[in-house]
Amino acid sequence: MxxxxxxxxxxxxxxxxxxxxxxxxxxxxxxxxxxxxxxxxxxxxxxxxxxxxxxxxxxxxxxxxxxxxxxxxxxxxxxxxxxxxxxxxxxxxxxxxxxxxxxxxxxxxxxxxxxxxxxxxxxxxEAYREAEKAAKRRLGTVKDRIAECERLQELGEADLDAPVEDLRGPIETYDEAVVEAFQDYRLDASAREVLAFAADAAEYPLVAVREPPTELVEFVESHEAGTETIPRLLELADYSRSKLEHYVDDPVELTRAVSTRQTYLDRLDGSGLRLGWPPGPAEQLRRRCEERISLVSRFASEDVVATLRTVRELTWREDYDRLRTAAVALTDLGEEERERLASGAVADELADLREEKAELQDVLGIAE
Structure with missing residues (x-):
């Protein structure tokens, strides 16, 4: 026990x-x-x-x-x-x-x-109550570990010879291209436009773009400096007060709105529009592509959008799940995990964990 x-x-x-x-x-x-x-x-x-x-x-x-x-x-x-x-x-x-x-x-x-x-x-x-709490905590840990071992076994059954590059190529091509396109967008478009884009992107649940700070948005929308690019705004924010007075009407407002939000502006680099590797389940990846298509088309070339559409089409392949499982296995399974799978150590641990789970549920009076 x-x-x-x-x-x-x-x-x-x-x-x-x-x-x-x-x-x-x-x-x-x-x-x-x-x-x-x-x-x-x-x-x-x-x-x-x-x-x-x-x-x-x-x-x-x-x-x-x-x-x-x-x-x-x-x-x-x-x-x-x-x-x-x-x-x-x-x-x-x-x-x-x-x-x-x-x-x-x-x-x-x-x-x-x-x-x-x-x-x-x-x-x-009191000792019984503490032991009961400890048993419940342990049961939660055991359940989590069971899920991890079951996942390892599932990955261990993956077809590592599957043509994973059919997925990796388009996804990595898109990820690199979208970040590069967004960097060009930051250099060319006004801060007002880019922040408006970020505000729209933040509405999409599967896009990792944070909503811009309210005070920053209000500043770029109401001041002439908002027509400058983000790199230019950050450059101006580093100027001294006396020097800044030669470039903007309200240096105090610019400093307050931009300097304190520099971290947000630096991190607004397009990385939140990437798909990432390995990909998720077909339906999830499809939705991620669909959310990005309407956004990316606002600043990137048609080639970038076309690559994104190609990725979306791949989710309809009959062997998508096979390819994805192989991709996850190749990414997540290190040498140690593969050795434990091959030796049967994972299977043995899983059997022990399931036995412990049954014991804990029995002593806690929890039905399966």
Missing amino acids: SEAAARLREAEREHQQARQAVEERGRDGLEQVADAYGEATKLLDNYVDTATGSGDFQAYVEFQERFATLVEDLPEDVAHRDAFETALDRTDKRRLSESDFQATREALEPAEEAAELLEAEREAR
Whole structure:
């Protein structure tokens, strides 16, 4: 049995034993004794320094009165009432010493043992809850690892001789071309136009272009400097205030809007329009292509768009899944993974994980 499952099983057993011990003695009665014992020890702790010897007479009187009231108010049938009465007798003296306080504590030991049963149950219950949480965390980890091993096995079955270049060639050609085309776009188009494009691209869920900052958009739309290119805006933002006054009407606004957004502008480089390698499932790649076609056609040549359409058409190939699985396998499977697959280590680990999963689900009472 796995460590987490065994720990939970043991914690459950200890909790049941502790709870049974309390139920056998009577929970209500034990709680009465525990409350009274707690109050008694609190009084002993609070007054041991002030009510002993020739100390504070008022503290001595208060302690005796409060301790007597505590004992007298106990129900007649409360468990270990005799222990509290014996303890009270130990305090019935004209002068109290530390040894009297110690003797009073010793007289309360039967009540202490009763209170400890409740504390033991509380600790066992807490230990069970912690073990249960740990088992649930472990179950989540095991499920994740099972998924990873199953994926490794699936990749291990890939046809590594499949003509993966039929996919790789068009995708890599497009990825390189679209970034190059966007770089030219940044050099030629106004910042106002490029940021408008970025705002539109950000609306597409499968395009990794962030929405431009609002203050930056407002600046380029409302100032003449917005007709400059992004590289030129970044260059101007590096000028000193006095030098910048010769080029723009509102140098303060330009500095505030552009300088603080330099990271965003630097990262707006067209990389978010790439498809990436290896490709995803056919339907996903098809949608990624379709989203990009309308965007890329706004700044790139027809050759770039045509390559993108070629990639989209590849998703309709009957052997697309075979090619994609091979592409993922060639990309993701390192030498170590291939050796573990070949030796059967992955299969052995998967079997162990599935067994542990079943054990954890059983001890947690979770159905498959």
